Amino acid sequence: MSTSKLFDSYKLGPITLSNRTVMAPLTRNRAVAGFVPNPLSVEYYAQRASAGLLITEASQISQQGQGYQDTPGIYTQEQVAGWKKVTDAVHAKGGHIFIQLWHVGRISHSSLQPNGGKPVAPSAIAAKGKTYVNNGFADVSEPRALELSEIPGLIEDYRVAAKNAIAAGFDGVEIHAANGYLLEQFARDSTNKRTDEYGGSIENRARLILEVTKAVVKEIGAERTGIRISPVTPANDCGPDSDPKKLFDYIVDGLSAEKLVYLHVVEGATGGPRDVAPFDYAELRKRFKGTYIGNNGYDLALANKALAADEADLIAFGKPFIANPDLVARLKAGAELNKPDQATFYGGGVKGYTDYPTLAEVKQAAE
Template sequence: MTEATPSLFDSYTLGKITLSNRVVMAPLTRNRAGAGFVPGDLAVEYYAQRASAGLIITEATQISQQGQGYQDTPGIYSEAQVAGWKKITEAVHAKGGRIVAQLWHVGRVSHTSLQPNGGAPVAPSAITAKTKTFVNNSFAETSAPRALELSEIPGLIEDYRRAAANAIKAGFDGVEIHGANGYLIDQFLRDGANKRTDAYGGSIENRARLLIEVMAAVIAEIGAARTGLRLSPVTPANDLSDSNPQVLFNHVVDELEKLHPVYIHVVEGATGGPRDVAPDFSFEELHRRYSGTWIVNNGYDLDLAQTVIAAGKADLIAFGKPFISNPDLVERFKRAAPLNELDRDTLYGGGAKGYIDYPALEPVG
């Protein structure tokens, strides 16, 4: 008897938890945290509405004040923040959902107005990112960063470990380390942003060191079965570049295979942009090097997702913007129903409008 072809709507075992389907809600920054960078009641409703996803990955959540790069993004380093997140995890679990926290340090993609004592953002090297951040309800040029001192790196790794412990305390099913989209870990990986001459710069092995040490620390704290990672090997997001991304990320995945986090979540192409931005890059080669759960993201619709799942090219598919305007995205996919249109004017900041007021389908029968 042959096995049935896998479908997007099959359940899936991820580490020690069971997902009701293979649809993942990708992390989506919405800039609606309250005082103290605490997620509030609107966020409880927002995530609960989307609990039919097989797995929710939260919006990027800073591990420290230094890790913040945009206004009104939530943290997970204070007791009040942990308490705020606990309301969210309880609401999602009450609806049968699963949720992990994405842990974030933006590095140089920040502004002095957000940093402790108005200081410079930190980075592997003192190279300003030619990109913008969102402060005072508008987009602004990023501030010039300073290079992290070698002596500061153990404390940085400790911030990740503590944030992971806080996530479990808040009731999350696990965490995703944000190693993508031009933020701090990604900045260390790339030779376009990392010009260090110490143990964290120069060779590919050295540039990958921070990522591997962060992953090892988090896995030691909460276990590999609750630790995932997001990577974006070829995205130009936030002014990032590398001279040889294939060799770099082949090495990264080989090192991750030894630690064996429960999943790797890969942005295929330019984040939120063309999938074919680097046509010579082989995501299949990365996948072959890793034996855990493989999540793919960027530009997927239902047909492409089903094709990729059926072919065994990925285990789970992450959808971003469609989940903003379609809280019941899984049900819409099942019924092949049309999707709600996205209101781009309410993506960042604001209140309930464009956040918790998108309509769901009427129940069948």
């Protein structure tokens, strides 16, 4: 039986987490008509409520923000009602849950966009990549550059989504500013070639992230607002920034000044090597005055090491939570983990979603 700090309770703003494990956001492409959370999602998240904190799959703030088939939104009352069933179920199990707010920017397809239009981006630079639409993979569509006049409306979409999240019963929201989606596209000089006040200098390229953050904080409070960043990930053809340290030092200083409840950092390549490019995450940890969540490739040994060295406050696990609804109990017992079935990650029904057995169920079946 482990005595790791991972299983200690933790105060996150106004809520007390039962342990320091976080279920990372995991896209599952199972929304039903109207991009409403699938009724199966109620069981899926409730099954995993023993995590200290659940962060939902990324959920678009508007139709324009959608990039993949069957992902849920948080911009209509039907979506809010669907999510309320999820939050009620998680809270009934004693869990805590944040929703991740998403705008994919250029990582989209015109078939998903309002009136079949082009996806939007800081600059009209197409990504080399594919998205999942019409039950298959297709090249992402060529984007158009957002007009300066459209940016206030975009920020307003984040504010309204945050307001909707609280109405849906979430304990807070995580702003998705990672993995090569819209906010990171604005931040990096590899994807942002603008010449107005949202392009050029680091201060200008970081402006949208910080303005979105301020709008969300003003709406729901800093103690309910977290953010996710990924300083060096190559995800979604987001080329490296020319000076990632300087860029993210500036961004994190700005986020810390807003007193956000947490900073969630993808350390390395999203779902890939942690050492994809050199970066000093310890420096971000020092600069940010709130809770630091470490993410990417963590197992129990690496989590224990990071917590013991005070390199993180909370540890996010992704794929292990897909196949192990009782991941916390399994880690605590040193038990074997179920292996995830990658063929069922995106889309589908019960299989590979709510049918993974708990340790107790495995033992019961063996008796």
